[in-house]
Amino acid sequence: MERAMWAEKYRPRSLSEMRNQTEIVGRLKKFVETKTMTHCLFAGPPGTGKTTAALCLARDLFGERYMDAFMELNASDARGIDVVRTTVKEFARIATISDVPFKILVLDEADNMTSDAQQALRRTMERYTESCRFILCCNYSGRVIEPIQSRCALFRFTPLKSQDVADYLNHIAKQEKVDLKADGVAALVEVAEGDLRKATNTLQAASSLGKPISEGSVYMVVGRAKPKDVRDMLDLAFKGEFLKARQMLRSLLVQYGLSGSDIVKQMHSEIFRIDAPEKDKIALADAIGEVDFRLIEGGDEEVQLSALLARLAAIAQETR
Amino acid sequence: MPLLWTVKHRPKTLSDVAGNKEAKESFIAWINSWQKGIPPKKAALLHGPPGTGKTVTVQAAANDFKFDLVEINASDKRTEEHLRKIAGGAATQGELFGRNRLILLDEIDGINLSEDKGAISTLVETIEHARCPIALTANDPWDPKIRPLRELCFAIEFRRLGVRDSLPYLKKLCVSEGIEADEQALRLIIDRNKGDMRSIINDLQTFTTGRKKLNYADVEWLSWRDRKDTIFDALRTVFSSKSGTQARRATDMADVDLDMFFEWIYENAPLQLTDPRDLANALGALSKADLYLARMKRLQAWQLLPFAIDQMTIGVALSKERTKPAWTPMRFPSRITSLSRTRKERALRSAIGAKIGAKSHVSSMAAVKHFLPYLSFVFQNNSEMASDITGWLDLNEEMVQYLSGKSIKEKERKARKPVKVKERQLATRKAARRRRAASS
Numbered sequence: 001m002e003r004a005m006w007a008e009k010y011r012p013r014s015l016s017e018m019r020n021q022t023e024i025v026g027r028l029k030k031f032v033e034t035k036t037m038t039h040c041l042f043a044g045p046p047g048t049g050k051t052t053a054a055l056c057l058a059r060d061l062f063g064e065r066y067m068d069a070f071m072e073l074n075a076s077d078a079r080g081i082d083v084v085r086t087t088v089k090e091f092a093r094i095a096t097i098s099d100v101p102f103k104i105l106v107l108d109e110a111d112n113m114t115s116d117a118q119q120a121l122r123r124t125m126e127r128y129t130e131s132c133r134f135i136l137c138c139n140y141s142g143r144v145i146e147p148i149q150s151r152c153a154l155f156r157f158t159p160l161k162s163q164d165v166a167d168y169l170n171h172i173a174k175q176e177k178v179d180l181k182a183d184g185v186a187a188l189v190e191v192a193e194g195d196l197r198k199a200t201n202t203l204q205a206a207s208s209l210g211k212p213i214s215e216g217s218v219y220m221v222v223g224r225a226k227p228k229d230v231r232d233m234l235d236l237a238f239k240g241e242f243l244k245a246r247q248m249l250r251s252l253l254v255q256y257g258l259s260g261s262d263i264v265k266q267m268h269s270e271i272f273r274i275d276a277p278e279k280d281k282i283a284l285a286d287a288i289g290e291v292d293f294r295l296i297e298g299g300d301e302e303v304q305l306s307a308l309l310a311r312l313a314a315i316a317q318e319t320r
Numbered sequence: 321m322p323l324l325w326t327v328k329h330r331p332k333t334l335s336d337v338a339g340n341k342e343a344k345e346s347f348i349a350w351i352n353s354w355q356k357g358i359p360p361k362k363a364a365l366l367h368g369p370p371g372t373g374k375t376v377t378v379q380a381a382a383n384d385f386k387f388d389l390v391e392i393n394a395s396d397k398r399t400e401e402h403l404r405k406i407a408g409g410a411a412t413q414g415e416l417f418g419r420n421r422l423i424l425l426d427e428i429d430g431i432n433l434s435e436d437k438g439a440i441s442t443l444v445e446t447i448e449h450a451r452c453p454i455a456l457t458a459n460d461p462w463d464p465k466i467r468p469l470r471e472l473c474f475a476i477e478f479r480r481l482g483v484r485d486s487l488p489y490l491k492k493l494c495v496s497e498g499i500e501a502d503e504q505a506l507r508l509i510i511d512r513n514k515g516d517m518r519s520i521i522n523d524l525q526t527f528t529t530g531r532k533k534l535n536y537a538d539v540e541w542l543s544w545r546d547r548k549d550t551i552f553d554a555l556r557t558v559f560s561s562k563s564g565t566q567a568r569r570a571t572d573m574a575d576v577d578l579d580m581f582f583e584w585i586y587e588n589a590p591l592q593l594t595d596p597r598d599l600a601n602a603l604g605a606l607s608k609a610d611l612y613l614a615r616m617k618r619l620q621a622w623q624l625l626p627f628a629i630d631q632m633t634i635g636v637a638l639s640k641e642r643t644k645p646a647w648t649p650m651r652f653p654s655r656i657t658s659l660s661r662t663r664k665e666r667a668l669r670s671a672i673g674a675k676i677g678a679k680s681h682v683s684s685m686a687a688v689k690h691f692l693p694y695l696s697f698v699f700q701n702n703s704e705m706a707s708d709i710t711g712w713l714d715l716n717e718e719m720v721q722y723l724s725g726k727s728i729k730e731k732e733r734k735a736r737k738p739v740k741v742k743e744r745q746l747a748t749r750k751a752a753r754r755r756r757a758a759s760s
Contacts, residue, residue: 002712003712005679005709074684108682109683201690208706210701250655255662258689259689299611303603303606304611307606307607310596310603313600316596318597
């Protein structure tokens with residue numbers, strides 16, 4: 001069946017199709033040539049090609065039947081020690097019969113694994129190092145425990161350059177026979193911020209309107225896909241309407257399914273725009289950072305964030 | 321509406337008033353002392369908790385001794401002038417048509433000093449010049465504002481009624497109402513109301529409305545209400561303690577587990593602490609407690625528990641610095657109800673996430689974040705593209721409906737914008753028509 005989602009349909013199938021992260025791709029190609037590789041840690045923001053690179057590497061190494069020697073685990077769906085101990089072991093201990101002497105196991109979103117699971121993984125990595133190579137993908141390499149980092153070659157993926165995003169979008173538009181206007185491309189590049197998946201998804205959503213894609217249609221998608229509720233929530237807190245702000249926070253978390261750290265990120269980018277003394281803003285930015293830290297520590301998203309909203313309301317009261 | 325039993329069955333004579341035998345006797349003795357001229361204490365202060373029979377005793381005595389009862393209670397206006405007219409007039413004129421008078425000033429501690437200007441001094445004056453008995457009632461005899469009165473009064477204490485006094489009374493009441501009641505049930509009602517006869521009778525009436533039988537099972541939920549009362553008390557302790565040790569005791573009072581107690585405090589903090597700075601401090605303390613609890617559970621480090629309790633009780637209590645005191649009712653944690661209300665929706669969403677994740681090499685969580693909003697946009701605008709995606713991802717009908725915004729919540733959200741657009745279009749179309757009509 002035709003891949004109906006463009007982000008999947010136009011995902012490169014081979015390292016030679018990847019047009020960015022050239023330095024990384026070059027190193028990975030060396031792995032293919034020599035049929036050797038180390039454990040890898042792919043770190044970088046979403047939509048910069050980590051999973052794609054892993055998939056391309058596997059396909060280039062193992063050919064079309066790469067699925068026999070390749071396994072993908074999503075740490076955040078199947079996290080925990082049990083998964084590492086059973087699934088990973090099962091896969092790793094059976095040797096391959098191809099001319100490549102190892103299998104590849106991709107652990108996506110590895111920074112979402114608990115540190116206990118990571119510890120267990122570390123032992124597994126050592127034990128099956130003969131027959132299996134690990135590629136760990138994460139947004140922040142710092143969230144992966146040191147012993148694992150030291151066992152991996154680190155590959156830092158960076159946000160895509162505007163020109164690369166634009167070229168890629170124009171390529172898709174041409175294939176899909178979509179009329180993509182110049183201002184549409186510019187808007188897509190701007191909202192994507194180097195995240196190719198986001199750019200592609202936005203393009204597809206905009207094209208669903210059935211009209212030439214202009215700046216207007218792009219922002220229509222963005223406006224609907226990412227409600228400006230975080231802004232509204234901050235405004236409410238700032239007006240002293242704490243209960244309403246908390247209700248909004250709850251609906252962002254529960255109804256829209258935003259994660260706490262998503263909201264933290266958006267709050268951080270909004271906080272410097274609000275009308276408050278500069279000194280308070282840096283204090284708030286610090287408080288936001290503290291919330292982010294606490295969320296990693298396992299704090300409750302709503303409780304931690306609403307404490308921040310209350311702090312904002314108090315600052316507003318004092319400024320008035 | 322049927323008559324309230326507390327009114328309908330109000331004792332007509334002193335012998336019908338349940339309990340507080342001693343208090344009744346000393347009241348009778350004091351009334352009798354008026355027959356031999358004016359006694360040294362011209363007023364009696366009947367004090368005790370609600371529902372112990374203070375007012376009823378005075379009313380029944382007036383009936384028994386054939387006094388004319390002049391009654392002024394909390395719902396009446398009690399300004400100086402008003403009091404002077406009623407109490408002053410009645411008290412100093414002695415008798416009317418040869419009948420003795422008895423003045424009842426009910427709920428005297430309910431006097432509002434700022435509204436009822438001079439009320440207390442007027443009362444003092446009235447008592448000093450009184451020529452007939454004056455009875456006052458109060459819950460708290462030590463209330464500082466009635467101190468000048470207390471010294472002039474013969475104090476009579478009313479105590480909470482025990483089962484021994486209230487049970488026979490209730491049984492009699494049941495007989496006269498034709499109700500067959502289980503003794504155990506009556507005992508539970510008495511027990512839960514802590515000797516407050518008025519609320520005991522009110523409960524009995526509530527439980528037997530529309531029926532003639534009362535079993536233990538019918539009143540069993542009262543024990544639940546008691547639990548609720550303890551959590552309210554515990555919350556009040558948290559929100560009104562001035563000292564740390566007192567606030568910390570709240571966790572022992574609350575008959576729920578600590579996580580639930582946390583939710584109650586978290587829910588009610590914004591209602592109880594109306595000053596934003598106080599609230600910020602309280603939520604700061606709660607967020608620290610939350611962090612301790614999270615660490616405790618994650619690391620199984622149970623020794624962290626006391627630190628969490630400190631923050632959620634003492635930390636919250638001491639945050640109350642600027643909030644003006646006011647009585648605000650406590651509320652059940654809405655987070656819990658909202659989570660259970662949205663459970664189905666969240667499950668559906670992560671199921672869609674899993675479908676996307678299976679095809680797009682991401683976790684279901686990441687799929688919800690990175691794909692769902694765009695898919696939803698597609699599903700709402702382009703049915704052809706939507707059906708391709710439906711087939712590719714193998715979505716079921718419910719998932720398609722969710723993405724198209726047909727679930728209830730989504731429907732509301734969606735309705736907001738398009739309707740406005742439609743209205744605007746309609747308005748411009750109307751305007752154009754009008755313009756055309758005007759030009760032709």
